[in-house]
Amino acid sequence: MPENTVTPPAGRLVLLNPGPVNVHDDVRAAMTSPDQCHREPEAAALMARVREKATLLSGGDDSCTSVLLAGSGTAALEATFSSIVPDDGRILILDNGNYGERLWRIVDVHGIPHRRMEFGWCNPIDVDAVDRALADDPGITHVGLVHHETSTGMLNPLREIGAVVARHGRQLAVDAISSLGSERLDLRDDNIDWCVGTANKCVEGLPGVSFVTAPRERLEQLEHVRAHTFYLDLHGHYISQDRLGAPLFTPALQVMTALEAALDRSLDEGVQGRGARYDALAEQVREGLAARGVRFLLPPAERANSVTNVYVPDGMTYDELHDGLKAEGYVVYSVQAQLGGVFRVANMGQLDATDIEGFLAAYDRVVGKYAGPGI
Known part of the structure; x- marks a missing residue:
């Protein structure tokens, strides 16, 4: 995949955990x-x-x-x-x-x-x-x-x-x-x-x-x-x-x-409007990860519009993925022990398409250290 160097502003962590979230x-x-x-x-x-x-x-x-x-x-x-x-x-x-x-x-x-x-x-x-x-x-x-x-x-x-x-x-x-x-x-x-x-x-x-x-x-x-x-x-x-x-x-x-x-802000945007914004971000996450060959925990019809659960890529641990992404400015979330090897990417909060683009680019860089070229 082409190199993408989108990164969050200095000092800002992009919270892709399912709460707390980045706020306005x-x-x-x-x-x-x-x-x-x-x-x-x-x-x-x-x-x-x-x-x-x-x-x-x-x-x-x-x-x-x-x-x-x-x-x-x-x-x-x-x-x-x-x-x-x-x-x-x-x-x-x-x-x-x-x-x-x-x-x-x-x-x-x-x-x-x-x-x-x-x-x-x-x-x-x-x-x-x-x-x-x-x-x-x-x-x-x-x-x-x-x-x-x-x-x-x-x-x-x-x-x-x-x-x-x-x-x-x-x-x-x-x-x-x-x-x-x-x-x-x-x-x-x-x-x-x-x-x-x-x-x-x-x-x-x-x-x-x-x-x-x-x-x-x-x-x-x-x-x-x-x-x-x-x-x-x-x-x-x-x-x-x-x-x-x-x-x-x-x-x-x-x-x-x-x-x-x-x-x-919630009442001004409306549940329908916020839901549409989250739908678009979730779709960007899911399409981006699917293009990278990840395995999803649930079929599309069962997923909520704010969290995507996926398997950690082969060849690395969750801690390696989490710590590498955090060093790049992005925080993902683990799942309880019953679902070992799965992590969560949430799109709640004040996020936009650039944040998701940056996360996917950081994901490529982190996974590439363990999976090598060709991801």
């Missing part, structure tokens, strides 16, 4: 907001605006709202999955990757009554099997699903599963951490009862704030569900933020200010 200058600048007290009116106003904008991005209407939490997406997941299932209920966890397993680990560690359906890594979720499980087991009250399973790069069939869960009269809790903002998702149209998102992936904010979006009716009903945690009591956070207009505990105000800037 407006988002980064928002982190320099003035020091403030979290119990003052301006902090309450900030929290109210961010809650409203997160709800809009999730497809919620006036009957829905969002609850903000200081912490990564896992904090919001734990708040949700430890708070929504009553003692006489049970949640069905749909598991086809590392993050489906994480949902199971959350409910298991809290002693939440549950059933786990394992489909196997890289295998699509069988919607008909979910339908049969709900028909056969009336004791299941909730279903937990990962929308974008980034351990494999698979986009799970949210709309189809949501329709099945709604038809059986159960509640659907969705880990939308790696999909919200770029993949089609709508709280109402997809029959989502609990939608968990975070700042630092496809929303293109900075790490440290996550959120749960739900119908107000669902959040009010948590009054009758026993809390399993103190700090991550979802109903407690909702009551404080919604009725008292104040955070339950000290929030990450500067990160929340950056999240508002990111949400403004």
Whole structure:
């Protein structure tokens, strides 16, 4: 292949890991907001605006709202999955990757009554099997699903599963951490009862704030569900933020200010627009790597629009590939031990075609050191 010397500007790492992401200058600048007290009116106003904008991005209407939490997406997941299932209920966890397993680990560690359906890594979720499980087991009250399973790069069939869960009269809790903002998702149209998102992936904010979006009716009903945690009591956070207009505990105000800037950009671009931008970048990644003879983990129809999982080239290790690319200014990501020899290339965040062109050129140089000429 022809020599290509595109490189990122000095001091900039191009983050091709699935979050945190390269953010817009407006988002980064928002982190320099003035020091403030979290119990003052301006902090309450900030929290109210961010809650409203997160709800809009999730497809919620006036009957829905969002609850903000200081912490990564896992904090919001734990708040949700430890708070929504009553003692006489049970949640069905749909598991086809590392993050489906994480949902199971959350409910298991809290002693939440549950059933786990394992489909196997890289295998699509069988919607008909979910339908049969709900028909056969009336004791299941909730279903937990990962929308974008980034351990494999698979986009799970949210709309189809949501329709099945709604038809059986159960509640659907969705880990939308790696999909919200770029993949089609709508709280109402997809029959989502609990939608968990975070700042630092496809929303293109900075790490440290996550959120749960739900119908107000669902959040009010948590009054009758026993809390399993103190700090991550979802109903407690909702009551404080919604009725008292104040955070339950000290929030990450500067990160929340950056999240508002990111949400403004997300809403301006629109999910469809951002999805189209990500589609184009993902296609550039995939076409470029295919031309270099890589093997992909998933077939095209199963891939999300923001992550591509591929095998490390023969003749080198992941560490050699990662370290060589990082020295060139590009950061890729490994996959969990269950998929040894696979790495991830994400196209989330403020990236453009030049960044992908530069990555492919750097890939050629790094792989060429181990594979020799002719790649």
